[in-house]
Amino acid sequence: MKDVARVAGVSLGTVSNVLNQPDLVSPATRRRVVDAIAQLGFVRNESARQLRAGRSRTIGLVVLDVSNPFFTDVARGAETAAAENGSIIMLCNSGQKVEREARYLDLLEEQRVQGVLITPVGSDNARLDLLVARGTPVVLVDRGTEHPNWCSVAVDDVLGGLAAVSHLIERGHRRIAFVGGPMGLRQVSDRHVGAVKAMTDGGRDPGELMLFETTWLTLSSGRQAGERIVGLSEAERPTGVFCANDLLALGVLQALAGHGLRVPHDVAIVGYDDIDYAAAAAVPLSSVRQPRELIGRTATELLLDEMREGSSHQHRRVTFKPELAIRASSDMRRRRSSSARTARAARPAV
Numbered sequence: 001m002k003d004v005a006r007v008a009g010v011s012l013g014t015v016s017n018v019l020n021q022p023d024l025v026s027p028a029t030r031r032r033v034v035d036a037i038a039q040l041g042f043v044r045n046e047s048a049r050q051l052r053a054g055r056s057r058t059i060g061l062v063v064l065d066v067s068n069p070f071f072t073d074v075a076r077g078a079e080t081a082a083a084e085n086g087s088i089i090m091l092c093n094s095g096q097k098v099e100r101e102a103r104y105l106d107l108l109e110e111q112r113v114q115g116v117l118i119t120p121v122g123s124d125n126a127r128l129d130l131l132v133a134r135g136t137p138v139v140l141v142d143r144g145t146e147h148p149n150w151c152s153v154a155v156d157d158v159l160g161g162l163a164a165v166s167h168l169i170e171r172g173h174r175r176i177a178f179v180g181g182p183m184g185l186r187q188v189s190d191r192h193v194g195a196v197k198a199m200t201d202g203g204r205d206p207g208e209l210m211l212f213e214t215t216w217l218t219l220s221s222g223r224q225a226g227e228r229i230v231g232l233s234e235a236e237r238p239t240g241v242f243c244a245n246d247l248l249a250l251g252v253l254q255a256l257a258g259h260g261l262r263v264p265h266d267v268a269i270v271g272y273d274d275i276d277y278a279a280a281a282a283v284p285l286s287s288v289r290q291p292r293e294l295i296g297r298t299a300t301e302l303l304l305d306e307m308r309e310g311s312s313h314q315h316r317r318v319t320f321k322p323e324l325a326i327r328a329s330s331d332m333r334r335r336r337s338s339s340a341r342t343a344r345a346a347r348p349a350v
Helices: 002-008 012-020 027-040 046-053 069-084 098-110 126-133 157-170 186-201 219-230 246-258 276-280 292-312
Strands: 058-063 088-093 115-118 138-141 151-155 176-180 210-213 240-243 268-273 286-289 317-320 323-325
Touching (some): 012 027, 098 115, 115 292, 126 138, 157 240, 157 286, 210 219, 219 246, 246 276, 292 317
Parallel strands (some): 058 115, 176 210
């Protein structure tokens, strides 16, 4: 920086302002400094800046499964909002493992990140409470909370499960199954609660809802569940299946197709998330749509607000309403069309 100041003919403080608060410097002076930087090939030492400031420009984002396109889209929304603030996103994959999540939280705290966006694996709040107590703000992503120290951004998953199974009941299905797991994940359990409520609201015995619990929310787990469904007799086999996410639904679809079962003629399927692959499947997949990028952007904006406002910040709980996109996998009238019923724009309820 001293070399840049010498070549540009300005003070060291002016160079610092150009790098950190350029609006404080006149355009002509700023141009001289920028030209000197280019001439010398200067690259600022971010580690030194971080040491001096006591905080990095990094925001940690800890997700359950980085291979799930849902979280990829959430990360894209978070990245856009962070970039507008001059920050970057450090993406961490917990793999739905508590111990791995804990290691990442330790690492992010050591890196003095600006804050942490997280979809927690479990319900133990102690580690996140400790982060907040030490001055690192936390925002829950894809998970609602009543915790007084955190903001959260989520989708009403009970409402989403209700919409999915209500749709199957409206289509005349008597034997309906829920595929999802682990049930310890709040998102999965809430979607199951919504499915059970749909059975009750539809005048059905909620005990009739068949449960195929999976270990993971992955394509392979969906295929395994599909094989179990295929193994049932025709009299026992569900005619309508609601899956806790689209990867599971696509796996079930693959398994059924591999055994010659027709979707939706023999078995109708509804997924959750409405990832891009849902509409592009061989049989376009009906799915409960979440505003994925908007979830990531909103969570990051809440985190940035908390960083700016400090102790005056009012924590907010933003909950978006999901919408059902009906496609060929659950509606024979749409079997020859890949078009989806465009849902109303998601509106947050705060």
